[in-house]
Amino acid sequence: MSLPRLELAPQPPEPPRRSFGWFILAAGSLALAFGLGEALVSLCLGTRQGILSWKTGNSVKILFAAPAVYLLIFLPAAVPFALLDRTLKQRWSEVAMVFGFTTLFGISVTTLMRPWFSASASVILGLGMASVVSRIYNSDRTRWGLALVSSAPRLAAAALLIGVIGAGSASVVERLTIARLPAVTSSAPNVLLIVMDTQRADHLTPYGYARPTTPRLARLAEEGVRFTRATSPAATTLPSHSSIMTGQLVGEHGAGVNGKLFLDRRFPTLAERMRDSGYLTGGFVANTYWTGRHTGLNRGFVHYEDFYGSLMDGFTRTVMGRAIAYQLFPMFGRVDIPGRKRAEDVNRELLGWLDSRRGRPFFAFLNYFDVHAPYRPPPGWAGRFSSPGDSVARTRRIEIGAWNEGTVPDSAVLAAWRDRYDESLLYLDHEIGALLDSLAARQLLEHTIVIVTADHGESFGEHGTVHHGATLYLEQIHVPLILWGPGRIPAGKWVDRPVDLRAIPATVLEAVGVPTLGFHGRSLFASLDSRDTTGDPALSEGPLVPGNPPTWQTGKGWVKSAVTQRWHLVQLESGDRELYDLRIDPAELHNLAAVPELRDTLTALERALPGTFGGNIAAGSLR
């Protein structure tokens, strides 16, 4: 009679009971190995546009951050396993630790692959990976347990080395790129392009706002040109910034359309043209969700500062850190964006870079994120326009804005939102002033052309919407636009002609004497000429955004808009049209599209609308 095969197989000897130090060392090894693993997966996925999502963008600094965050989570998590091992008779605690940590890693890396794996698939895959690893571990615990603790120093050295090489290589590439830049004349002016994310025009002092929100920008407008009817090409960040950089309509560059959440390489960018003309090009962005390098907006910049503006941002660059910060923190009343980069951080990054890179004119692009929801002015600024009540934190979650439900709260909350928004703007104005003063102290400002604008506006209950990206009414697309440059830009000029931000590349290139070929034809300098009577309407587009609330226009289909000196036409994919007379109805409350006497006006405006979405209605409707 033969015995079953399993009983004949040699069983590995039971390892000695693990010490507390063993659990800590083993957890450290797993943290370093898995942290490096997530970092490498993230970097590999980042090499191809469109894989990383708006929340998972990253840079090479993840090589430092991910092992550190894993250590921060795994080391304390190892303590209960160590205590269990001492108290329980059964010896399953160490295998459970390996299983648990591997599950977290598996879920993390598959979560990064969101275009391919849903949340539930990520969990099953994570559990599957953990099952395989813990089965192998359990087959010879003595051997693998020893390997785990003995590899800790080697893994630490490897993590450090890879991190240093990764971070150093970015600096070397930048230096090599600058060394290859063509010569540029010493008289060429610097250009500072400031985009205030989510800043509607009518909350600025130079645009007639009753509150003194922007004394410094008011001064800048007095000394330069203010465009009173500037509109953004879109009501969300990525499409609008893409138009600002390429001079193209949203439907042409396609960023933010049909689920394509990046700017592809079909059109040249302003930064590329400036770099190829010998300019030092630097981008310093605070809205890393929608202007981080994963969006492609970094193209043409020899230096781009997006992620890792703070330790907290470094924490949220990993999947586990992000989950903790976004799910756990709000439970304790922390409803601001974790690691939000403030204007002072953006300024510090720019000035530090300028101090280390002298000798060439610069083109610097700044994106400030201070007034964006959740409306949280920095400490010391809240309460400047009212009591510093906390009605913003009416929910226990982080209200990022355009990507939340979009239900309109009651009037008291809306009023508190406006107060906090204005206080954030007051802070931002102060910081813009501080930056200009710092540039002046370095003798750089007098040779600099400054452009101040915004990528879109913000609703506070108008037309039944909040935040942005919902519609193309003026509160979401009317943005400030100020040009300033001593000796180059006329002072104290008001331009009432409608313009849209696609004109920025041509304007900058014309200002610095570089051919504008390949960019939207008319620069803003043409609009400065009072004899110019072209009267082209300012155009905006709102692509369908699957997932937007169905009460929003962009939740149901695309939206197009044309603004002239007097009229504003809003056309929906459904065929509905809205026409407003801005002279008598600036709040856009009375739709005149059905008035027979205005049929010719309506037809003329419809002809002016961009036709770009017309050809891809079917694709745009995919959900």
Place this chain on the structure above:
Amino acid sequence: MHLLGFSLALYVGPDQILPLTSILGAIGGAIMIFWRQVVGLFRRIRSVFVRE
């Protein structure tokens, strides 16, 4: 037939990839979790067809 293939190719996009790869991933994950049972089942099926 060509038209059918062409129509199917047009239909396949990112929105269709996610459910497909998620199902495949979940199947792969489940196989990894229940590896021994899967191998046992495979052996049993194999023994039906292949007599030693």
